[in-house]
Amino acid sequence: MESVILFFVVFLVLLLLGIPVATSLGFTSIFLIWEYNLGIAVIGPNFYASVAKFQLLALPFFILAGLILDRCGISKRLIHLVSLLVGPIPGGLAVVTIIVGVVFAGISGSGPADTAALGVILYPAMVAMGYHKGYTSALIASTGSLAIVIPPSIAFIIYGVITATSVPALFAAGIIPGIITALLLIVPSCYIAQKHGWKGERWGTGKEIWKAFKEAIWGLLAPAVILSGIYGGIFTATEAAVVAVFYGLFIGIFVYRSLTLEILYGIFRDAVLSSAVVMFIVAFAGLFSWTGSTLGVMDKTAASLLSLSTNPFIILILVNVILFIAGMLMDAISIYYVFLPILIPIMNHFQWDPIWFGVVMTLNLAIGQITPPVAVNLYVIANIADLPLETISRSVVPFVAIMLAALLVTMLFPSLSLYLPTLFGLR
Numbered sequence: 001m002e003s004v005i006l007f008f009v010v011f012l013v014l015l016l017l018g019i020p021v022a023t024s025l026g027f028t029s030i031f032l033i034w035e036y037n038l039g040i041a042v043i044g045p046n047f048y049a050s051v052a053k054f055q056l057l058a059l060p061f062f063i064l065a066g067l068i069l070d071r072c073g074i075s076k077r078l079i080h081l082v083s084l085l086v087g088p089i090p091g092g093l094a095v096v097t098i099i100v101g102v103v104f105a106g107i108s109g110s111g112p113a114d115t116a117a118l119g120v121i122l123y124p125a126m127v128a129m130g131y132h133k134g135y136t137s138a139l140i141a142s143t144g145s146l147a148i149v150i151p152p153s154i155a156f157i158i159y160g161v162i163t164a165t166s167v168p169a170l171f172a173a174g175i176i177p178g179i180i181t182a183l184l185l186i187v188p189s190c191y192i193a194q195k196h197g198w199k200g201e202r203w204g205t206g207k208e209i210w211k212a213f214k215e216a217i218w219g220l221l222a223p224a225v226i227l228s229g230i231y232g233g234i235f236t237a238t239e240a241a242v243v244a245v246f247y248g249l250f251i252g253i254f255v256y257r258s259l260t261l262e263i264l265y266g267i268f269r270d271a272v273l274s275s276a277v278v279m280f281i282v283a284f285a286g287l288f289s290w291t292g293s294t295l296g297v298m299d300k301t302a303a304s305l306l307s308l309s310t311n312p313f314i315i316l317i318l319v320n321v322i323l324f325i326a327g328m329l330m331d332a333i334s335i336y337y338v339f340l341p342i343l344i345p346i347m348n349h350f351q352w353d354p355i356w357f358g359v360v361m362t363l364n365l366a367i368g369q370i371t372p373p374v375a376v377n378l379y380v381i382a383n384i385a386d387l388p389l390e391t392i393s394r395s396v397v398p399f400v401a402i403m404l405a406a407l408l409v410t411m412l413f414p415s416l417s418l419y420l421p422t423l424f425g426l427r
Helices: 002-016 021-035 040-051 054-071 074-086 092-108 111-128 133-148 154-163 167-196 206-231 237-255 261-294 297-306 312-327 332-350 354-368 376-385 389-395 397-412 415-423
Strands: none
Touching: 002 021, 002 261, 002 297, 021 040, 021 261, 021 332, 040 261, 054 074, 054 092, 054 111, 054 154, 054 237, 054 261, 074 092, 074 111, 074 206, 092 111, 092 133, 092 167, 092 206, 111 133, 111 376, 133 154, 133 167, 133 354, 133 376, 133 389, 133 397, 154 167, 154 261, 154 332, 154 354, 167 206, 167 237, 167 354, 167 397, 167 415, 206 237, 261 297, 261 332, 297 312, 297 332, 312 332, 312 354, 312 397, 332 354, 354 397, 354 415, 376 389, 389 397, 397 415
16 A cells, blocks of 8 residues: 555655656656666666557657648638638637537647647637637637547547557547537537627628638548548558648648648647657656556555445546546646556446547546646647636636536447447447
């Protein structure tokens, strides 16, 4: 029991001191390896083994694909098309934000990336139409969080690697809950907008809509190309990430002709930096997970949770409360590595479907991206909007509440997550 207490105490103390999560994970692991004489020599091989997985190659490629498709102007064209279709209904631009967010989620797989892509264009447009700055920022950040639920999702790739669950099955499982969450987000968006008299612009003419559709069709086809290739058996999820990169390059260079050498250099630079950060977290989180498993920390913690109740629903609620709190303090990748070794024995004990539980866990962590203090999407939009985090945090409360409702629906009705994987023969 001493190892369990020391394991979590050291990690929490480091977090409370403001040390970055990845560094806290690494320092805790190295300290315990030294303290319990596990052999310092194991650090290097474990560090390498955590990142040397074929499935993880999808991460840098999806990050790169998202950046390419954003910088070549797809998001701007999608926003223009949907704006013409939605017209001047109350909350029109809010609806535009959510719809475009869903489409772009099917391209990038990253919450912060989607938030940035939507925020740069939609934030100034909505504020110019009279929308409140805090509301606008909270809406964009909440919509961006859908990116880790709607495929292709970087979060699902991490979950699939750790639990040895089919990534294509997880991708399929996230579609319906992701769309339901998006539809639910429209409710508070339109209610608040109608209450304040915020409206969209105007209906587009048939000629304008057709022209906008022709310009945006390449963006609309991107998710279809990626997902149809995976479920059609043409390529794996990892190979789909590479296809997405070349698809984006083709559009940007030959169709829109918007990608210059200077822009491409910036894209590859940003992709390298983002990928390096992700892999750094993965490497140290993997070492943290191995250390905890070797010391028996994960098994003892799982046994303690199981001893609290024999009712699977009570344990499920407790697990989600823990994950919700963790989402306020840590990034999603770290949470997967820290908590899944504890949760897998619980999943096996209650015979929970790992695909369904993966969607539940990921949707919970999507909420974590907009719940302070560690709310990555809020920090991204706060930087774009030049607003204090406190202002956005107050406005994000109704969106957190509606996403918690979506989480509850996903928990209570597993068939929503399992229908498409079953239909595609993936489970």
